[in-house]
Amino acid sequence: MGRQSILIVEDEVIIAMELRETLEHLGYMVVGSELRGEDAVRSAGKLRPDVVLMDIHLKGEIDGIEASDRIARSYDIPVIYMTAHSDQETLSRAIRTQPYGYIIKPFNERDLYSNIEMALHKHRVKSRMDGSPEMVDSAINMIAGAMVITDPQGHIERLNLEAEQLTGYQLSDVEGAPFFTAFGVSVPGRDLLIEKLLVSSEYGAGSMISFPSTIQIRMKSGGDLLAHLSTALIQEKESLQIQNIACLIEPCAPDTEGRAGGYQGAAALVQAIPDPFACVTEDGGVLLYNDQFSSLCERLGDGISGVALPINRVLPESFIGSLAFFHEILVDNQVVTREKMVKYSTGSIVYTIRYLPVGGDTGGSSRCVALHIRDVTAETLAMHHCERAQGESQNTDAAVEGIGDLCTALKEKVLAMSTAYEQGLAFHDTAHERLAEVNRILGDIDLRLIEIEKNRWV
Known part of the structure; x- marks a missing residue:
């Protein structure tokens, strides 16, 4: 089978380019x-792409919701929504178009991959699903991943083979039990959108929602498994009512270095992130970090080895922020983004630092802050060059417009000079005055042409 084809619909050009990459x-x-x-x-x-990734808020005659509805009705192509935020009315409209997924910005590769693969699987089996238990079981066993199917209230109805192998539970062990209770799952900090999607039939749409933080799944053997959780809401045909909730469990890669104790599974995932990344506990201790973060610490501070070192010992407070600032992020439970410029002997580098509160206990409070640090120097320079080019373009436009006005004036002066010469010697002084004005205008035109040439070669 060839590569699956994707159509991107995004009115932010930079985001579309990053998404394509x-x-x-x-x-x-x-x-x-x-x-x-x-x-x-x-x-x-x-x-005729296999999947359409659709931003909800688009410029033009129709928005992403209307476009998705037309695509689904006319071509039966799976559509996955992408949005940073939506008001209640827009969200209701989006959900009622029954998209195959719903990704909340900012998202990562895992979110994209999970939503796309789920949409492809759902679309493949859609025409074969007749509602019988045997057909449903066959369909979920086709899905690459541990899948648990619940009723609209979250009580377990089915497990696929991979879910049984992953957790050690048979369906008879957990059938009828609430999903989060049966597997000992605690998901703190779920935002209002996810809560409503899980409990209100008004929002049933077959959409896949990826939870923002890592969870722990309790296995039958008694151990815990670090994993990611995504849910897909399945509607009854020709109805807005939720028929089932599909829960996809994706285990984190095992840790090969044994760092950070109970967070061993997450360490390998953190190590795979290409930018400097770390998790900082409530008291400021560095819990997890990757090699890129370690290199940044060596460049900006004293370096880092092991875990649990205070963040303000490995990176300057002027760069990373105070412990009080980290505490505020945890209390507010809000994502914060800062931009910092650092001067090195080889030049300056601009970084963006994203502070993401994650994890937590059953009380719902965040227990650590994830730090994602990116070098955005090239992007910043590109933006400055773009702004400079726009300014130079405006200067060129003004110069060209000025040349037009000067040419009009030149034509008038030349005509006046010619008339004066024709009137005889008595008007030669007037003609000479007009000639001087013509030369002045020609000089102004030369200056404008020099300005245009200068802008062209900058």
Whole structure:
């Protein structure tokens, strides 16, 4: 089977470019990228992609919701929504179009891959699903991953074979039990959107929601498994009512270095992140970090070895922030982004630092802050160059416009000079005055041409 094709619909050009790069890195083929909803509908009909990634808020005659509805009705192509935020009315409209997924920005490769693969699987088995238990069991066993199916209230109805192998439980062990209770799962800090999607039939849409933090699954053997959890809501045909909730469990890669005790599974995942990344506990101790973070510490501070060192010992407080600042993030439970410029002997580098409160206990309070640090120097320079080019373009436009005005004035002066010469010797002084004005205008035109040439070569 060839690579799955994706159509991107995103009106932010930078985001669309980054999304294309990520998708191609994951092995997908991006067949097009559109900025407007009406163009997306036309491209979907022409290109027939396997999946459409659709931003809800688009410029143009129709938004992403209307475009998705038309694509689904006309071409039966799976659509996955992407959005940073939505008001209640917009969210209700989006959910009622029954998308195959719903990704909340900012998202990562795992979110994209999980949503796309789930959408592809759901679309493949859609026409074969007749509602019988045997067909449902066959369908969920086709899915690559541990899948648990619950009723609308979250009580377990089915497990696929991979879920049984992963957890050690048979269906008879957990049938009828609430999913979160049966597997000892605690998911603190679920935002309002996810809560409503899980408990209200108004929001049933077959959408896949990826939970923002790592969870622990209690296995039958008594141990705990560090994993990621995503849910997909399955509707009854021609109805807005939720029929089932599909829970996809993706175990984290095992830790090969044995760092950070109970967070061993997450260490390998952190190590795979290409940018400096670390997790900092409530008291400021560095719990997990990757090699890129260690290199950054060596460059900015005294370096880091082992775990549990205070963050303000391995990175300057002026760069990373105070412990009080970390405490505020945990109390507010809000993602914060800061930009810092650091001067080195070789030049300056601009970093963005994202502080993400994650994890927690059953009380719902965050217990650590994830730090994601990116070198955005190239992006910042590109933005400055773009702004400079825009300014130079405006200067050039003004110079060109000025040349037009000067040419009009030049024409008038030349005509006046010619008339004065024709009137005889008595008007030669007037003609000479007009000639001087013509030369002045020609000089002004030369200056404007020099300005345009200068802007062209900057």
